[in-house]
Amino acid sequence: xxxxxxxxxxxxxxxxxxxxxxxxxxxxxxxxxxxxxxxxxxxxxxxxxxxxxxxxxxxxxxxxxxxxxxxxxxxxxxxxxxxxxxxxxxxxxxxxxxxxxxxxxxxxxxxxxxxxxxxxxxxxxxxxxxxxxxxxxxxxxxxxxxxxxxxxxxxxxxxxxxxxxxxxxxxxxxxxxxxxxxxxxxxxxxxxxxxxxxxxxxxxxxxxxxxxxxxxxxxxxxxxxxxxxxxxxxxxxxxxxxxxxxxxxxxxxxxxxxxxxxxxxxxxxxxxxxxxxxxxxxxxxxxxxxxxx
Numbered sequence: 001x002x003x004x005x006x007x008x009x010x011x012x013x014x015x016x017x018x019x020x021x022x023x024x025x026x027x028x029x030x031x032x033x034x035x036x037x038x039x040x041x042x043x044x045x046x047x048x049x050x051x052x053x054x055x056x057x058x059x060x061x062x063x064x065x066x067x068x069x070x071x072x073x074x075x076x077x078x079x080x081x082x083x084x085x086x087x088x089x090x091x092x093x094x095x096x097x098x099x100x101x102x103x104x105x106x107x108x109x110x111x112x113x114x115x116x117x118x119x120x121x122x123x124x125x126x127x128x129x130x131x132x133x134x135x136x137x138x139x140x141x142x143x144x145x146x147x148x149x150x151x152x153x154x155x156x157x158x159x160x161x162x163x164x165x166x167x168x169x170x171x172x173x174x175x176x177x178x179x180x181x182x183x184x185x186x187x188x189x190x191x192x193x194x195x196x197x198x199x200x201x202x203x204x205x206x207x208x209x210x211x212x213x214x215x216x217x218x219x220x221x222x223x224x225x226x227x228x229x230x231x232x233x234x235x236x237x238x239x240x241x242x243x244x245x246x247x248x249x250x251x252x253x254x255x256x257x258x259x260x261x262x263x264x265x266x267x268x269x270x271x272x273x274x275x276x277x278x279x280x281x282x283x284x285x286x287x288x289x290x291x292x293x
Contacts, residue, residue: 002082004148004182005225007061010088014056014065017090018113022052025106033102033117036079036125036141047126048078048105059138060145060181063088064127066137076128079139080115083122089114148182149219150226160211163203169293170206171199171278174218183218185276186254187225191217193253196263196284199273200293224250253279 002010026045028034037044052068057077064077080088089098093112103115103124115124127139134153147154159180166173173179174188183191192199194217197210206214228250252262256279257270266283 002061002086003184003187003222004061004150005187005222007058007063007082007182008150008226010082011056011058011063013090014063014088014113017111018053018065018107019056020053021107021109021111022050023048023105024108025049025104027104027106028102029104030102030120032120033115033123034125036081036123044124044126047076053078057136057138059142060148060177061184062139062142062145064139064142066130075130076126077130077139079125079127079141081122083117083119085118086122087114087116089116145177146179146181148180149215150182150222156212156215159215160208163206163211166203168203169200170197170203170214171273172293173203175274180218182222185278186251187218187221189253189279190221190251193279193281193285194221196281198285198287199271199278199280201288202290202293205288253281255279 026048028041028045031041034041034044048067054066054068057064057066061081063080063082065080066077080086082088085100087098091112091114092110093104093106095112098114098116100116100118101114102117102120105113107113115122117123125141127141129140130137131140131143133143162179163173166179171188171192174183174191175185189199191214195210195214197214253268256268258267260266261268261281261284264281264283266281268279269282271278271280
């Protein structure tokens with residue numbers, strides 16, 4: 001699943017190519033991509049046509065495009081979640097349709113915004129209600145999502161205090177989007193390797209210095225990935241122009257089972273974790289004695 005750096009790359013592309021443009025036509029090719037929009041595809045198309053995209057925003061892994069109305073008003077937004085394989089691509093209307101093209105939005109400058117989704121875990125919807133959070137407006141559907149470490153208003157002390165009240169494995173905590181957003185499997189493994197910490201370390205046993213060091217590495221690894229366009233293991237993770245990121249060449253943990261640890265040379269291990277995998281070094285990141293998480 002795309003994580004914060006990949007979603008932020010898409011947001012920046014939308015800011016460059018879509019913001020300020022008027023939507024002139026909407027075509028829904030697969031209603032499954034609108035399952036989060038209860039009124040249905042006709043309502044979706046009718047309400048978007050003629051609207052001007054006022055911005056490109058993100059909270060964790062959610063994207064939204066605030067909309068201006070004909071009279072200059074605001075108050076709703078086009079909400080998007082990429083799921084496992086969603087793509088937001090800027091193209092031209094006459095370009096060859098992608099195999100899994102689901103929704104198209106024609107823009108007044110002659111370009112077209114396309115939502116492509118092979119596995120259909122992502123989707124689009126119109127959000128009618130915006131809520132105020134620390135000086136920013138965000139769709140009510142996103143209000144439960146915590147800030148991410150790259151957000152200027154992210155509060156490390158508050159995160160550390162909330163983490164201390166939990167009794168769970170540190171990786172489970174990092175993947176909890178209500179506690180800290182944007183961190184997924186790849187960057188959790190990378191940050192934990194850098195600290196180093198085992199993924200099953202109990203959060204109650206963490207010292208504040210360890211939490212601060214972990215946050216530093218979470219922020220650092222995602223910033224580095226963002227500079228390189230994110231991590232692309234296959235053709236599904238691309239920016240709005242269809243280009244892949246290349247941070248996968250810099251990974252120290254994720255996907256490196258059996259390869260020597262870049263720090264100590266010990267073969268890396270892979271463990272089943274929450275229907276996913278965790279990659280770790282048995283020497284640098286020894287399993288805690290009571291590591292049941």
